[in-house]
Amino acid sequence: MAVALILVLVAVGSVAFHLWSPWWSTPIASNWGYIDDTINLTFWITGFVFVVILLFMAYCVLRFRTRPGNRAHYEPENKRLEWWLTGITAIGVAAMLAPGLVVWNQFITVPRDATEIEVVGQQWRWSYRLPGQDGRLGRSDVRHVSAENPLGVDPTDPQGQDDIILDGEDLRLPIDRPVRVLLRGIDVLHNFYVPEFRAKMDMIPGSITYFWFTPTRTGTFEALCAELCGVGHAAMRGRVVVQTQAEYQAWLVGQRTFAELGAAARRAQASAPPPERDRYEEASR
Structure with missing residues (x-):
């Protein structure tokens, strides 16, 4: 119970710290708002995954804790679960990389009148x-x-x-x-x-x-x-x-x-x- 509670508190505390944090990005003074947007998108994707994993771990610690009469079930592989995890991970990585590639192309393409x-x-x-x-x-x-x-x-x-x-x-x-x-x-x-x-x-x-x-x-x-x-x-x-x-x-x-x-x-x-x-x-x- 203590471990599960700690994991939940870490997830909730991390979100609360971001929402009420005194440390934010400096006011932008150029055209590169794209960079802020890309960083924010990456943050929210990774932050969502971080919270989901912590809550899942808390659920597993609580749900599958040691109890009298319970025996662990051994399952060496699960093809369906592996395909789902691989697909979701690939989509998440692509969602983080694609905006960065677009911004990088803009970053190195200098206007003719510069x-x-x-x-x-x-x-x-x-x-x-x-x-x-x-x-x-x-x-x-x-x-x-x-x-x-x-x-x-x-x-x-x-x-x-x-x-x-x-x-x-x-x-x-x-x-x-x-x-x-x-x-x-x-x-x-x-x-x-x-x-x-x-x-x-x-x-x-x-x-x-x-x-x-x-x-x-x-x-x-x-x-x-x-x-x-x-x-x-x-x-x-x-x-x-x-x-x-x-x-x-x-x-x-x-x-x-x-x-x-x-x-x-x-x-x-x-x-x-x-x-x-x-x-x-x-x-x-």
Whole structure:
């Protein structure tokens, strides 16, 4: 009786905890409500099966408990029951997988009018690159990464000269405009994740991954690294600011391009005092 009661309480308690739980999904801020729907469908299917199995176990514990004069019945197989269980299981698995395949197809099919941006992850900060007036991102290569060129933009590619570089700053995006996010890791495995966008993907050094989404709500949202990337993993945070089109364009005008940043770095290097060793050699001469 105690075991059966415990099983029933676990089933009832699990349902009650879900209905009155203080932990719910964050308000969605993109077009990926499909992901929430898929997760909810999976939850209800698995939750229903979980409750049914627990209640069935409680029934069996109570119904077939040891009693004087009762003898166990040995039945090594039951073809009819096995076919029923196999069929029901197959239907349940298909019901969980089919919506996910549909959503995945939408997830990787980028609209033609989507704007490409790049997110670069490195221990332990986020950097971003936006297209300039030509609307296209220039080439990049890890071999070009340096203190003056932290994102490794190819300095010989004319399409990259007008790219907007945001090194360690907030990423800003216009509302209701689809965005294809190119993801690149410079050192180790990272994962760019904004919970309200419901879109995330691993950033693998040596390759470029992507996802796309459409911001549907203005505001400031926290960007997290969702892949353990070292001792500073918990501190690898940033912000994504979704603005109206007018606010975004006003902000974009004030940003510096890759060419402007390179020129400023060269001027700063030329005006810097020579190193201590060089000054000593000049004094010696």
